[in-house]
Amino acid sequence: MTQVTFTLNSETVSLETTLSxxxxxxxxxxxxxxxxxxxxxxxxxxxxxxxxxxxxxxxxMVPMANVMGREVVTIEGFSQTADYAKIESxxxxxxxxxxxxxxxxxxxxxxxxxxxxxxxxLSEIKDGLSGNICRCTGYQTIFKAVQRAATEEVDE
Amino acid sequence: MIxxxxxxxxxxxxxxxxxxxxxxxxxxxxDLLIRKRQWQGAERRFEEPLAFINHLEELKxxxxxxxxxxxxxxxxxxxxxxxxxxxxxxxxxxxxxxTLAIRNIATVGxxxxxxxxxxxxxxxxxxxxxxxxxxxxxxxRSLTLDELIVDKYRTAIKKNEVLTQVIIPRRHFSxxxxxxxxxxxxxxxxxxxxxxxxxxxxxxxxxxxxxGAVNSRPLRLKEAERTxxxxxxxxxxxxxxxxxxxxxxxxxxTREYRETVTLDIIRKQLEQLFS
Numbered sequence: 001m002t003q004v005t006f007t008l009n010s011e012t013v014s015l016e017t018t019l020s021x022x023x024x025x026x027x028x029x030x031x032x033x034x035x036x037x038x039x040x041x042x043x044x045x046x047x048x049x050x051x052x053x054x055x056x057x058x059x060x061m062v063p064m065a066n067v068m069g070r071e072v073v074t075i076e077g078f079s080q081t082a083d084y085a086k087i088e089s090x091x092x093x094x095x096x097x098x099x100x101x102x103x104x105x106x107x108x109x110x111x112x113x114x115x116x117x118x119x120x121x122l123s124e125i126k127d128g129l130s131g132n133i134c135r136c137t138g139y140q141t142i143f144k145a146v147q148r149a150a151t152e153e154v155d156e
Numbered sequence: 157m158i159x160x161x162x163x164x165x166x167x168x169x170x171x172x173x174x175x176x177x178x179x180x181x182x183x184x185x186x187d188l189l190i191r192k193r194q195w196q197g198a199e200r201r202f203e204e205p206l207a208f209i210n211h212l213e214e215l216k217x218x219x220x221x222x223x224x225x226x227x228x229x230x231x232x233x234x235x236x237x238x239x240x241x242x243x244x245x246x247x248x249x250x251x252x253x254x255t256l257a258i259r260n261i262a263t264v265g266x267x268x269x270x271x272x273x274x275x276x277x278x279x280x281x282x283x284x285x286x287x288x289x290x291x292x293x294x295x296x297r298s299l300t301l302d303e304l305i306v307d308k309y310r311t312a313i314k315k316n317e318v319l320t321q322v323i324i325p326r327r328h329f330s331x332x333x334x335x336x337x338x339x340x341x342x343x344x345x346x347x348x349x350x351x352x353x354x355x356x357x358x359x360x361x362x363x364x365x366x367x368g369a370v371n372s373r374p375l376r377l378k379e380a381e382r383t384x385x386x387x388x389x390x391x392x393x394x395x396x397x398x399x400x401x402x403x404x405x406x407x408x409x410t411r412e413y414r415e416t417v418t419l420d421i422i423r424k425q426l427e428q429l430f431s
Contacts, residue, residue, distance in 0.1 A: 002163075019161045019208055020200055022189070042190045043258050044343060055234075055260040061186045062261060065163050065208035112256070130342030131255025 006067045009077025019065035024048045026064060027074060035075035035104050039133070046105040046132035050074050056112035058131075075104040083111055090149035091142075098136035105132050110146050119150050163208040167291070167320070170209060174316045175293045179207035181318055183230055186254070186262040187270045210263075215320055218242075225324040229265025229288075233277070236264060245332035245353055246324070249280045252336050255343045265319045268301075271373070273308045274345045274408075276336060278374040279366035281322065283351050289321040290314075298323070301374070308372040327362065329353045333425050337417060339408070345369075347409035350421050352429075360385060360429060365422060370403045370414045390426045394419050 005014040008031070017026055027033045027050070039045035041060050048059040051073040078084050087110050090096075097103050106129065113120060113128030120128060125146045134142060162179065164170040173179065180202055182188055192200040209215070215230040220241055227236065236242060237251040237259060253259060253267075253276045267277045268288060282301045290297050290313055304311050313319065333352040338344035349368035355361045363385050366376040380396040383389070398419060403411040 018199065019163060020202070020206060042193060043186060043254070046255070046257060049257055052260075056257045057260050058257045061184075061189050061258070063182070063185055063189065063208070065161065065182070065206075066185065066210045066261075068163070068211065109257070127342070128256070131257045 002064075004064050004068050006069060007071040009073055009080075017064050020063050022060055023050070023052075023062040023064060023067050023072065024059040026067075027059060027072075033074050033076050035079075037101055037104055039101070039105075043131075044133065045102070046109060047102050049105040049108040049132070051078070051108065051112070056109060056131075075108060078108060078111060083114065086152060087111060087114070087145075087149045090152060091145040094141045094145040094148055096137060096141040096145035102132060102134040102136075106134065106142060110149065113146070114150055120146070122147070161206040161208065163211070167212055167214055167318075170207060170212070170318060171291060171293045171316075173207060174318065178204050178315055180204055181269070182206040182208050183210050183266045184232065184261040184263045185210070185266075186258050187266060187272070209318070215265075220326075223326055225326060227264050227322040227324065229263060229268075229319045229321060231264045232260055233262045233264065233267070234259035243329075245329060245334070245351070246280060246284070248332075248334045249276050249336070249349070249351065252276065252334075252341075258343075264322055268304065268322070269311055269313060269319055271305050271307075271309050271311050273372045274369045275374075276346055276349055276368060278305065279349055279351045279368035279376075280334070281324065282374045282376050283353050283364040283366040284324050284327070286322055286324045288319055289323065290317040291320045292317045296320075302376075305373045328355055329362065330355045330357070335421055345408060348414045348418050350418060350425075352422070352425050354429060356429065363429070367397070367418055367422075370401055370418055372402070375400060384426075388430050390423060390430065393426070394423060397422070 001016045002019050004017055024038055027036050036050055036059055037047035039047035043058045043061050049056055050059045053070050087107055109129050109132050117124055125143050162173055164173055192202055215228045217228040218231050219226040233250045233253055237247050267275045287298045287300055288304050306312055331354055336349040337347045346369040348370050351366050353364045366374055368374050377396055380393050384393040401415050403414045405411050
Protein backbone atom coordinates (compact mmCIF):
# COMPACT_ATOMS: atom_id res chain seq x y z
CA MET A 1 0.00 0.00 0.00
CA THR A 2 1.13 3.51 -0.79
CA GLN A 3 -0.07 6.89 0.36
CA VAL A 4 -1.43 8.67 -2.70
CA THR A 5 -2.23 12.38 -2.60
CA PHE A 6 -3.97 14.25 -5.39
CA THR A 7 -6.50 16.99 -6.02
CA LEU A 8 -10.05 15.83 -6.58
CA ASN A 9 -12.71 18.34 -7.60
CA SER A 10 -10.65 21.18 -6.10
CA GLU A 11 -9.99 19.44 -2.79
CA THR A 12 -6.87 17.62 -1.66
CA VAL A 13 -7.42 13.90 -1.14
CA SER A 14 -4.97 11.51 0.48
CA LEU A 15 -5.57 7.78 0.74
CA GLU A 16 -3.82 4.45 1.09
CA THR A 17 -4.02 2.29 -2.00
CA THR A 18 -1.93 0.20 -4.35
CA LEU A 19 -0.15 1.97 -7.18
CA SER A 20 -1.70 -0.32 -9.80
CA UNK A 21 -5.29 0.24 -8.66
CA UNK A 22 -7.44 2.00 -11.24
CA UNK A 23 -8.54 5.58 -10.67
CA UNK A 24 -12.07 4.41 -11.61
CA UNK A 25 -12.18 1.96 -8.67
CA UNK A 26 -10.81 4.49 -6.20
CA UNK A 27 -13.42 7.06 -7.29
CA UNK A 28 -16.37 4.69 -7.11
CA UNK A 29 -15.45 2.33 -4.27
CA UNK A 30 -13.18 4.28 -1.94
CA UNK A 31 -14.62 7.76 -2.44
CA UNK A 32 -18.24 6.97 -3.31
CA UNK A 33 -18.23 9.12 -6.44
CA UNK A 34 -20.48 6.90 -8.52
CA UNK A 35 -21.23 9.43 -11.24
CA UNK A 36 -18.27 8.01 -13.10
CA UNK A 37 -19.44 4.71 -14.62
CA UNK A 38 -17.68 1.53 -15.63
CA UNK A 39 -18.81 0.29 -19.03
CA UNK A 40 -16.38 -1.78 -21.03
CA UNK A 41 -13.37 -1.42 -18.75
CA UNK A 42 -11.04 -1.27 -21.72
CA UNK A 43 -11.14 2.26 -23.04
CA UNK A 44 -13.74 1.76 -25.75
CA UNK A 45 -16.95 3.21 -24.28
CA UNK A 46 -15.96 6.41 -22.47
CA UNK A 47 -18.47 5.98 -19.60
CA UNK A 48 -15.62 6.41 -17.08
CA UNK A 49 -14.20 9.63 -18.52
CA UNK A 50 -12.79 12.27 -16.17
CA UNK A 51 -10.35 15.15 -16.54
CA UNK A 52 -6.75 14.55 -15.47
CA UNK A 53 -4.83 17.84 -15.34
CA UNK A 54 -7.60 19.20 -17.58
CA UNK A 55 -7.28 16.49 -20.24
CA UNK A 56 -10.06 14.01 -21.00
CA UNK A 57 -9.03 10.47 -20.00
CA UNK A 58 -10.65 7.09 -19.40
CA UNK A 59 -10.32 6.47 -15.66
CA UNK A 60 -10.37 2.69 -16.28
CA MET A 61 -6.97 3.06 -17.93
CA VAL A 62 -5.25 5.17 -15.29
CA PRO A 63 -3.45 3.53 -12.35
CA MET A 64 -3.15 5.52 -9.11
CA ALA A 65 0.62 5.78 -9.66
CA ASN A 66 -0.16 8.11 -12.54
CA VAL A 67 -2.59 10.22 -10.46
CA MET A 68 -0.17 11.16 -7.65
CA GLY A 69 0.18 14.93 -7.36
CA ARG A 70 -2.21 15.60 -10.20
CA GLU A 71 -5.66 17.14 -10.53
CA VAL A 72 -8.75 15.05 -11.17
CA VAL A 73 -12.18 16.44 -12.01
CA THR A 74 -15.12 14.02 -12.12
CA ILE A 75 -18.67 14.63 -13.31
CA GLU A 76 -19.52 15.60 -9.70
CA GLY A 77 -16.95 18.40 -9.81
CA PHE A 78 -17.74 19.43 -13.37
CA SER A 79 -21.45 19.68 -12.48
CA GLN A 80 -20.65 22.73 -10.30
CA THR A 81 -19.52 24.79 -13.30
CA ALA A 82 -21.29 27.16 -15.70
CA ASP A 83 -19.98 25.13 -18.65
CA TYR A 84 -21.78 22.11 -17.24
CA ALA A 85 -25.05 24.00 -16.73
CA LYS A 86 -25.13 24.92 -20.40
CA ILE A 87 -24.46 21.32 -21.48
CA GLU A 88 -27.02 19.91 -19.03
CA SER A 89 -29.85 22.12 -20.24
CA UNK A 90 -28.97 21.43 -23.88
CA UNK A 91 -29.06 17.65 -23.28
CA UNK A 92 -32.46 18.02 -21.56
CA UNK A 93 -33.88 20.28 -24.26
CA UNK A 94 -32.88 17.86 -27.00
CA UNK A 95 -34.03 14.74 -25.14
CA UNK A 96 -30.50 13.39 -25.48
CA UNK A 97 -30.69 11.19 -22.37
CA UNK A 98 -32.40 7.81 -22.37
CA UNK A 99 -31.02 5.20 -19.96
CA UNK A 100 -28.38 7.71 -18.95
CA UNK A 101 -25.49 5.34 -18.30
CA UNK A 102 -23.23 6.88 -20.95
CA UNK A 103 -24.20 10.46 -20.15
CA UNK A 104 -21.59 11.37 -17.51
CA UNK A 105 -18.91 10.38 -20.05
CA UNK A 106 -20.73 12.10 -22.91
CA UNK A 107 -20.98 15.28 -20.86
CA UNK A 108 -17.28 15.18 -19.93
CA UNK A 109 -16.35 14.63 -23.59
CA UNK A 110 -18.71 17.45 -24.62
CA UNK A 111 -17.08 19.75 -22.07
CA UNK A 112 -13.60 18.86 -23.33
CA UNK A 113 -14.65 19.46 -26.93
CA UNK A 114 -16.30 22.82 -26.31
CA UNK A 115 -13.35 24.02 -24.25
CA UNK A 116 -10.93 23.61 -27.17
CA UNK A 117 -13.46 24.24 -29.93
CA UNK A 118 -16.40 26.41 -28.78
CA UNK A 119 -18.20 26.19 -32.16
CA UNK A 120 -17.63 22.72 -33.57
CA UNK A 121 -19.07 21.52 -36.88
CA LEU A 122 -21.15 18.33 -36.90
CA SER A 123 -18.12 16.43 -38.12
CA GLU A 124 -15.98 17.84 -35.30
CA ILE A 125 -18.69 16.88 -32.80
CA LYS A 126 -18.68 13.31 -34.09
CA ASP A 127 -14.90 13.29 -33.82
CA GLY A 128 -15.02 14.74 -30.29
CA LEU A 129 -17.49 12.09 -29.11
CA SER A 130 -15.92 9.20 -31.02
CA GLY A 131 -14.59 7.70 -27.79
CA ASN A 132 -18.06 7.44 -26.25
CA ILE A 133 -20.57 4.69 -26.92
CA CYS A 134 -24.34 5.10 -26.41
CA ARG A 135 -26.61 2.12 -26.96
CA CYS A 136 -29.94 3.98 -26.65
CA THR A 137 -30.11 7.23 -28.54
CA GLY A 138 -28.54 6.51 -31.89
CA TYR A 139 -26.44 9.62 -31.15
CA GLN A 140 -28.47 12.11 -33.21
CA THR A 141 -30.09 13.81 -30.21
CA ILE A 142 -26.69 13.93 -28.50
CA PHE A 143 -25.11 15.65 -31.52
CA LYS A 144 -27.98 18.16 -31.50
CA ALA A 145 -27.48 18.76 -27.78
CA VAL A 146 -23.81 19.54 -28.31
CA GLN A 147 -24.71 21.93 -31.13
CA ARG A 148 -27.28 23.60 -28.87
CA ALA A 149 -24.79 23.86 -26.00
CA ALA A 150 -22.32 25.49 -28.39
CA THR A 151 -24.75 28.13 -29.63
CA GLU A 152 -26.79 29.03 -26.55
CA GLU A 153 -25.80 31.61 -24.01
CA VAL A 154 -26.32 30.69 -20.37
CA ASP A 155 -28.59 32.55 -18.00
CA GLU A 156 -26.70 33.01 -14.79
CA MET B 157 0.98 -11.70 -3.05
CA ILE B 158 0.97 -8.04 -3.97
CA UNK B 159 4.18 -7.29 -5.84
CA UNK B 160 6.27 -4.35 -4.69
CA UNK B 161 5.71 -1.85 -7.44
CA UNK B 162 8.08 1.10 -7.64
CA UNK B 163 7.70 4.71 -8.73
CA UNK B 164 11.22 6.12 -9.07
CA UNK B 165 11.69 9.87 -8.74
CA UNK B 166 14.24 10.19 -11.54
CA UNK B 167 15.58 8.41 -14.59
CA UNK B 168 18.76 7.64 -12.67
CA UNK B 169 16.81 5.98 -9.86
CA UNK B 170 14.84 4.00 -12.45
CA UNK B 171 17.97 2.73 -14.19
CA UNK B 172 19.50 1.62 -10.89
CA UNK B 173 16.31 -0.22 -9.98
CA UNK B 174 16.12 -1.92 -13.39
CA UNK B 175 19.68 -3.11 -12.93
CA UNK B 176 19.03 -4.77 -9.60
CA UNK B 177 15.64 -6.47 -10.10
CA UNK B 178 13.19 -7.44 -12.81
CA UNK B 179 10.37 -4.97 -13.46
CA UNK B 180 7.76 -4.39 -16.14
CA UNK B 181 8.04 -0.75 -17.14
CA UNK B 182 4.66 0.96 -17.00
CA UNK B 183 4.16 4.23 -18.87
CA UNK B 184 0.66 5.37 -19.90
CA UNK B 185 -0.73 1.89 -19.35
CA UNK B 186 -3.42 1.89 -22.03
CA ASP B 187 -2.17 -1.46 -23.31
CA LEU B 188 -0.83 -3.02 -20.10
CA LEU B 189 -3.88 -2.37 -17.90
CA ILE B 190 -6.17 -3.82 -20.55
CA ARG B 191 -4.06 -6.84 -21.36
CA LYS B 192 -4.03 -7.80 -17.67
CA ARG B 193 -7.77 -7.26 -17.33
CA GLN B 194 -9.65 -9.65 -15.09
CA TRP B 195 -13.23 -9.50 -13.85
CA GLN B 196 -14.84 -6.15 -13.18
CA GLY B 197 -13.22 -4.19 -10.38
CA ALA B 198 -10.52 -6.80 -9.70
CA GLU B 199 -6.96 -5.61 -9.35
CA ARG B 200 -4.72 -6.43 -12.26
CA ARG B 201 -2.29 -9.25 -11.67
CA PHE B 202 1.13 -8.79 -13.18
CA GLU B 203 3.85 -11.44 -13.45
CA GLU B 204 6.44 -9.12 -11.99
CA PRO B 205 6.44 -5.82 -10.14
CA LEU B 206 5.83 -2.68 -12.13
CA ALA B 207 8.08 0.34 -12.47
CA PHE B 208 5.82 3.37 -12.96
CA ILE B 209 7.59 6.01 -15.03
CA ASN B 210 4.80 8.16 -16.46
CA HIS B 211 5.57 11.10 -14.19
CA LEU B 212 9.21 11.49 -15.30
CA GLU B 213 9.13 14.95 -16.88
CA GLU B 214 12.59 14.50 -18.39
CA LEU B 215 11.17 11.89 -20.77
CA LYS B 216 8.24 14.00 -22.01
CA UNK B 217 10.03 16.66 -23.98
CA UNK B 218 9.52 17.22 -27.69
CA UNK B 219 12.45 19.16 -29.16
CA UNK B 220 12.87 20.30 -32.73
CA UNK B 221 16.45 20.87 -33.84
CA UNK B 222 17.77 21.80 -37.24
CA UNK B 223 18.22 18.17 -38.26
CA UNK B 224 15.93 16.15 -36.00
CA UNK B 225 12.67 15.83 -34.18
CA UNK B 226 13.56 14.53 -30.71
CA UNK B 227 10.51 12.95 -29.13
CA UNK B 228 10.62 11.98 -25.46
CA UNK B 229 9.36 8.43 -24.96
CA UNK B 230 6.69 9.68 -22.53
CA UNK B 231 5.25 12.32 -24.86
CA UNK B 232 1.62 11.33 -25.30
CA UNK B 233 0.18 10.44 -28.67
CA UNK B 234 -1.96 13.59 -28.41
CA UNK B 235 1.19 15.65 -27.74
CA UNK B 236 2.26 14.64 -31.25
CA UNK B 237 -1.19 14.81 -32.88
CA UNK B 238 -1.81 18.36 -31.61
CA UNK B 239 1.71 19.80 -31.97
CA UNK B 240 1.49 22.33 -34.79
CA UNK B 241 5.27 22.66 -34.97
CA UNK B 242 5.50 19.05 -36.19
CA UNK B 243 4.81 18.12 -39.82
CA UNK B 244 1.42 16.75 -40.82
CA UNK B 245 2.87 13.50 -42.12
CA UNK B 246 3.98 12.69 -38.58
CA UNK B 247 0.89 14.04 -36.80
CA UNK B 248 -1.74 12.41 -39.01
CA UNK B 249 -1.12 8.75 -38.09
CA UNK B 250 -1.15 9.71 -34.39
CA UNK B 251 -4.31 11.76 -34.88
CA UNK B 252 -6.12 8.72 -36.25
CA UNK B 253 -5.07 6.45 -33.40
CA UNK B 254 -7.58 5.37 -30.73
CA THR B 255 -9.62 8.27 -29.31
CA LEU B 256 -8.76 11.59 -27.67
CA ALA B 257 -9.19 10.15 -24.15
CA ILE B 258 -6.72 7.36 -24.95
CA ARG B 259 -4.28 9.54 -26.89
CA ASN B 260 -4.14 11.85 -23.85
CA ILE B 261 -2.61 8.96 -21.85
CA ALA B 262 -0.96 6.62 -24.34
CA THR B 263 2.70 7.37 -25.00
CA VAL B 264 4.91 7.40 -28.07
CA GLY B 265 7.36 5.00 -26.43
CA UNK B 266 4.60 2.69 -25.24
CA UNK B 267 3.30 2.09 -28.73
CA UNK B 268 6.82 1.09 -29.83
CA UNK B 269 7.64 -1.18 -26.89
CA UNK B 270 4.20 -2.81 -27.00
CA UNK B 271 5.15 -3.60 -30.61
CA UNK B 272 1.68 -4.75 -31.65
CA UNK B 273 1.45 -5.63 -35.33
CA UNK B 274 -1.36 -3.06 -35.49
CA UNK B 275 0.62 -0.26 -33.82
CA UNK B 276 -0.26 2.65 -36.08
CA UNK B 277 2.77 4.77 -35.16
CA UNK B 278 5.20 2.14 -36.39
CA UNK B 279 4.92 2.50 -40.21
CA UNK B 280 5.47 6.28 -40.26
CA UNK B 281 8.45 6.03 -37.92
CA UNK B 282 9.90 3.23 -40.03
CA UNK B 283 9.43 5.28 -43.19
CA UNK B 284 11.18 8.24 -41.55
CA UNK B 285 14.24 6.16 -40.55
CA UNK B 286 13.57 6.92 -36.89
CA UNK B 287 15.94 5.58 -34.25
CA UNK B 288 15.28 4.91 -30.59
CA UNK B 289 17.57 5.52 -27.62
CA UNK B 290 17.69 2.76 -25.02
CA UNK B 291 19.33 3.68 -21.72
CA UNK B 292 20.70 1.55 -18.91
CA UNK B 293 23.20 2.06 -16.09
CA UNK B 294 25.87 0.88 -18.54
CA UNK B 295 25.14 3.72 -20.96
CA UNK B 296 22.96 4.02 -24.00
CA ARG B 297 22.55 2.53 -27.43
CA SER B 298 20.58 3.52 -30.47
CA LEU B 299 18.56 1.12 -32.63
CA THR B 300 16.63 1.46 -35.84
CA LEU B 301 12.97 0.45 -35.70
CA ASP B 302 13.84 -2.62 -37.69
CA GLU B 303 16.33 -3.63 -35.00
CA LEU B 304 14.01 -2.72 -32.11
CA ILE B 305 10.93 -4.58 -33.27
CA VAL B 306 11.79 -8.25 -33.48
CA ASP B 307 8.28 -9.59 -33.97
CA LYS B 308 4.69 -9.03 -32.84
CA TYR B 309 4.89 -7.97 -29.15
CA ARG B 310 8.64 -8.67 -29.10
CA THR B 311 11.39 -6.07 -28.99
CA ALA B 312 15.18 -6.12 -28.61
CA ILE B 313 15.08 -4.06 -25.41
CA LYS B 314 16.93 -5.63 -22.49
CA LYS B 315 15.47 -5.99 -19.01
CA ASN B 316 17.76 -3.30 -17.61
CA GLU B 317 16.99 -0.79 -20.34
CA VAL B 318 14.34 1.87 -20.84
CA LEU B 319 13.40 3.60 -24.06
CA THR B 320 14.01 7.31 -23.51
CA GLN B 321 13.76 9.03 -26.85
CA VAL B 322 12.75 8.65 -30.48
CA ILE B 323 14.98 10.46 -32.95
CA ILE B 324 13.45 11.35 -36.29
CA PRO B 325 15.66 12.82 -39.01
CA ARG B 326 14.13 15.95 -40.56
CA ARG B 327 13.80 15.60 -44.30
CA HIS B 328 11.87 17.75 -46.68
CA PHE B 329 8.92 15.97 -48.24
CA SER B 330 6.75 17.71 -50.77
CA UNK B 331 3.84 15.41 -50.06
CA UNK B 332 2.56 12.36 -48.24
CA UNK B 333 -0.35 9.97 -48.32
CA UNK B 334 -1.68 8.13 -45.27
CA UNK B 335 -4.53 5.67 -45.21
CA UNK B 336 -5.75 3.65 -42.25
CA UNK B 337 -8.46 1.11 -42.91
CA UNK B 338 -10.58 -0.30 -40.10
CA UNK B 339 -14.16 -1.25 -39.34
CA UNK B 340 -14.89 2.33 -38.25
CA UNK B 341 -12.97 5.59 -38.30
CA UNK B 342 -12.19 6.15 -34.63
CA UNK B 343 -11.21 3.85 -31.82
CA UNK B 344 -10.38 0.96 -34.06
CA UNK B 345 -7.48 -1.40 -34.64
CA UNK B 346 -6.32 -1.23 -38.25
CA UNK B 347 -6.99 -3.91 -40.80
CA UNK B 348 -4.12 -2.28 -42.64
CA UNK B 349 -2.41 1.06 -42.98
CA UNK B 350 -0.21 2.59 -45.65
CA UNK B 351 2.06 5.61 -45.55
CA UNK B 352 3.83 7.12 -48.55
CA UNK B 353 6.29 10.00 -48.22
CA UNK B 354 7.85 11.67 -51.22
CA UNK B 355 9.78 14.64 -52.48
CA UNK B 356 8.97 15.62 -56.01
CA UNK B 357 10.32 18.63 -57.82
CA UNK B 358 10.69 18.05 -61.52
CA UNK B 359 11.44 14.45 -60.81
CA UNK B 360 10.69 12.20 -57.92
CA UNK B 361 13.73 12.51 -55.64
CA UNK B 362 12.73 10.63 -52.51
CA UNK B 363 10.11 7.99 -51.94
CA UNK B 364 9.36 5.88 -48.87
CA UNK B 365 6.54 3.41 -48.44
CA UNK B 366 5.62 1.54 -45.25
CA UNK B 367 2.77 -0.85 -44.55
CA GLY B 368 1.26 -1.55 -41.13
CA ALA B 369 -0.92 -4.33 -39.67
CA VAL B 370 -0.47 -6.71 -42.60
CA ASN B 371 2.62 -8.55 -41.39
CA SER B 372 3.47 -9.27 -37.76
CA ARG B 373 5.67 -6.17 -37.82
CA PRO B 374 5.69 -3.04 -39.97
CA LEU B 375 6.97 -3.56 -43.49
CA ARG B 376 9.23 -1.45 -45.64
CA LEU B 377 11.28 -2.65 -48.63
CA LYS B 378 14.19 -0.23 -48.89
CA GLU B 379 15.91 -1.99 -51.79
CA ALA B 380 12.75 -2.25 -53.83
CA GLU B 381 11.97 1.40 -53.03
CA ARG B 382 15.33 2.46 -54.45
CA THR B 383 14.80 0.39 -57.60
CA UNK B 384 11.33 1.86 -57.98
CA UNK B 385 12.70 5.37 -57.68
CA UNK B 386 15.34 4.63 -60.32
CA UNK B 387 13.26 2.64 -62.79
CA UNK B 388 9.69 3.78 -62.16
CA UNK B 389 8.62 0.17 -62.54
CA UNK B 390 5.54 -0.04 -60.33
CA UNK B 391 4.72 -3.65 -61.18
CA UNK B 392 8.12 -4.88 -60.02
CA UNK B 393 7.77 -3.02 -56.71
CA UNK B 394 4.28 -4.38 -56.07
CA UNK B 395 5.45 -7.89 -56.91
CA UNK B 396 8.23 -7.59 -54.35
CA UNK B 397 5.72 -6.28 -51.82
CA UNK B 398 3.28 -9.13 -52.46
CA UNK B 399 6.08 -11.66 -52.03
CA UNK B 400 7.00 -10.18 -48.65
CA UNK B 401 3.47 -10.32 -47.24
CA UNK B 402 2.73 -13.00 -44.68
CA UNK B 403 -0.68 -11.92 -43.49
CA UNK B 404 -3.19 -14.24 -41.86
CA UNK B 405 -6.96 -14.36 -41.54
CA UNK B 406 -8.03 -13.09 -38.13
CA UNK B 407 -11.01 -11.46 -36.42
CA UNK B 408 -10.26 -8.09 -37.98
CA UNK B 409 -9.78 -9.05 -41.58
CA THR B 410 -8.67 -11.70 -44.03
CA ARG B 411 -5.34 -12.22 -45.67
CA GLU B 412 -6.89 -11.69 -49.10
CA TYR B 413 -8.53 -8.39 -48.14
CA ARG B 414 -5.39 -7.00 -46.53
CA GLU B 415 -3.10 -7.92 -49.38
CA THR B 416 -5.43 -6.88 -52.21
CA VAL B 417 -6.40 -3.55 -50.69
CA THR B 418 -2.84 -2.67 -49.68
CA LEU B 419 -1.56 -3.31 -53.22
CA ASP B 420 -4.49 -1.43 -54.78
CA ILE B 421 -3.96 1.62 -52.59
CA ILE B 422 -0.23 1.76 -53.24
CA ARG B 423 -0.64 1.16 -56.98
CA LYS B 424 -3.10 4.04 -57.28
CA GLN B 425 -0.77 6.41 -55.42
CA LEU B 426 2.29 5.36 -57.37
CA GLU B 427 0.53 5.71 -60.70
CA GLN B 428 -0.34 9.30 -59.78
CA LEU B 429 3.18 10.01 -58.59
CA PHE B 430 4.90 8.63 -61.67
CA SER B 431 2.47 10.09 -64.19
